Amino acid sequence: MRVSRSFMPLLRETPAEAQIVSHRYMLRAGLIRQQAAGIYSWLPLGHRVLRKIEQIVREEQDRAGAIELLMPTLQPADLWRESSRYDAYGKEMLRIKDRHERDLLYGPTNEEMVTDIFRSAVRSYKDMPRILYHIQWKFRDEIRPRFGVMRGREFLMKDSYSFDVDAAGARRAYNKMFVAYLRTFARLGLKSVPMKADTGPIGGDLSHEFIVLADTGESQVYCHKDLVDMPVPENVDFDGDLEPYIKERTSLYAATDEKHDAEAFTKIPEDKRLAARGIEVGHIFYFGTKYSKPMNAKVAGPNGDDVLVEMGSYGIGVSRLLGAIIEASHDDAGIIWPESVAPYRVGLISLKPDDPKTRQVCDDLYQKLGAAGVEVLYDDTDERAGAKFSTFDLIGLPWQVIVGPRGLATNQVEIKNRKTGERQTLAPEAALNLFTRRT
Numbered sequence: 001m002r003v004s005r006s007f008m009p010l011l012r013e014t015p016a017e018a019q020i021v022s023h024r025y026m027l028r029a030g031l032i033r034q035q036a037a038g039i040y041s042w043l044p045l046g047h048r049v050l051r052k053i054e055q056i057v058r059e060e061q062d063r064a065g066a067i068e069l070l071m072p073t074l075q076p077a078d079l080w081r082e083s084s085r086y087d088a089y090g091k092e093m094l095r096i097k098d099r100h101e102r103d104l105l106y107g108p109t110n111e112e113m114v115t116d117i118f119r120s121a122v123r124s125y126k127d128m129p130r131i132l133y134h135i136q137w138k139f140r141d142e143i144r145p146r147f148g149v150m151r152g153r154e155f156l157m158k159d160s161y162s163f164d165v166d167a168a169g170a171r172r173a174y175n176k177m178f179v180a181y182l183r184t185f186a187r188l189g190l191k192s193v194p195m196k197a198d199t200g201p202i203g204g205d206l207s208h209e210f211i212v213l214a215d216t217g218e219s220q221v222y223c224h225k226d227l228v229d230m231p232v233p234e235n236v237d238f239d240g241d242l243e244p245y246i247k248e249r250t251s252l253y254a255a256t257d258e259k260h261d262a263e264a265f266t267k268i269p270e271d272k273r274l275a276a277r278g279i280e281v282g283h284i285f286y287f288g289t290k291y292s293k294p295m296n297a298k299v300a301g302p303n304g305d306d307v308l309v310e311m312g313s314y315g316i317g318v319s320r321l322l323g324a325i326i327e328a329s330h331d332d333a334g335i336i337w338p339e340s341v342a343p344y345r346v347g348l349i350s351l352k353p354d355d356p357k358t359r360q361v362c363d364d365l366y367q368k369l370g371a372a373g374v375e376v377l378y379d380d381t382d383e384r385a386g387a388k389f390s391t392f393d394l395i396g397l398p399w400q401v402i403v404g405p406r407g408l409a410t411n412q413v414e415i416k417n418r419k420t421g422e423r424q425t426l427a428p429e430a431a432l433n434l435f436t437r438r439t
């Protein structure tokens with residue numbers, strides 16, 4: 001993308017309403033625009049990041065054996081009357097009437113709808129187990145939307161639902177999602193810690209929140225320090241026994257405020273105790289027959305008798321993750337995107353677009369990098385060099401390639417790594433190789 005043809009509305013001033021760094025940078029770098037309290041447009045740069053996060057979440061769900069579908073944002077109230085949650089959910093649910101006076105709602109979550117889909121289609125244990133998921137916008141009329149996309153009213157969630165014939169099967173599904181979540185957050189460049197959690201309006205007995213530690217997080221959490229840097233499971237066989245991965249983590253103390261046990265916490269050696277703030281990026285629940293029972297979701301079991309389906313649900317805050325990633329990775333100059341989610345991998349900065357040689361080298365690099373599949377944002381505008389540098393630091397692409405007449409006099413361009421600040425000078429061909437060689 002050429003900056004001269006792009007749509008990147010940056011803000012010069014720090015917006016007064018933004019209280020935390022991720023919100024400030026998301027507004028200043030033109031990733032989002034607020035349209036109403038807690039409701040945002042995703043501008044092109046932010047949209048690219050959102051799609052990349054979504055894709056990583058999807059890949060790890062698929063790897064764990066979950067199957068993607070797409071349910072609507074609007075749901076009939078009647079489904080929620082079946083589970084008795086229509087009245088129980090309270091003011092967070094946005095209720096709507098259509099022209100026929102029928103009650104609808106903008107889904108805050110999808111347990112009822114997915115249970116309805118499942119019960120209409122599956123009759124036998126032979127078609128189980130299954131995990132279904134979708135990535136869809138949710139609406140919760142939060143009392144205090146704040147911190148930008150961290151606590152929005154409309155937000156993008158990945159939510160999965162598992163269906164099993166018995167509790168042991170449901171536990172296996174829970175473990176799959178547990179491990180998939182560890183992998184997902186690691187690929188996003190985040191250190192996440194699974195912590196014992198409350199089940200809230202979803203209900204159920206077993207639950208973990210995945211927390212990214214950050215001073216600006218809304219949750220107070222307590223854990224054993226060793227959990228923070230515990231290596232992420234690689235080469236996982238999702239059909240095998242995942243229990244060891246879970247044990248390794250759940251045998252160390254980790255709990256959110258609601259589940260905190262001060263006495264158990266003090267049993268951790270003092271230098272290993274961590275009381276901190278965190279951001280909830282994912283939440284998994286096992287709730288058994290909480291929905292299958294009132295909604296009568298049954299299948300024929302192995303011995304011919306009907307059994308109620310055992311279920312769990314598993315959420316990831318896809319749009320909240322942008323905020324979490326920025327909170328975890330930034331400096332005074334701006335965002336530092338991990339390569340896996342950066343809107344573009346390389347920023348190509350032309351210091352003098354009206355110099356023929358500079359233009360020719362830049363155009364050539366832009367064309368060749370693009371042909372090799374490297375995503376490049378090419379600043380071909382006649383903006384001052386200093387302004388370009390600060391823009392590219394702000395938007396946080398992992399690499400900058402800086403090209404100007406002075407360097408080209410000795411056939412050199414400069415490469416800057418946004419994260420480390422390291423710079424190297426290379427011939428243009430060598431710079432090209434740096435980004436196109438296979439690793």
Ligand code: ATP
Nearest residue numbers: 149150151152155157280281282283315316317320
């Ligand atoms: P919270 O405690 O932060 O209000 P929750 O426990 O109500 O969240 P869940 O029902 O567990 O949320 O939803 C799954 C995931 O969706 C959460 O882990 C979080 O990452 C994300 N999420 C929930 N509410 C919001 C929101 N208002 N804005 C952005 N993301 C959200």
Ligand code: MG
Nearest residue numbers: 209280282283
């Ligand atoms: Mg939660």
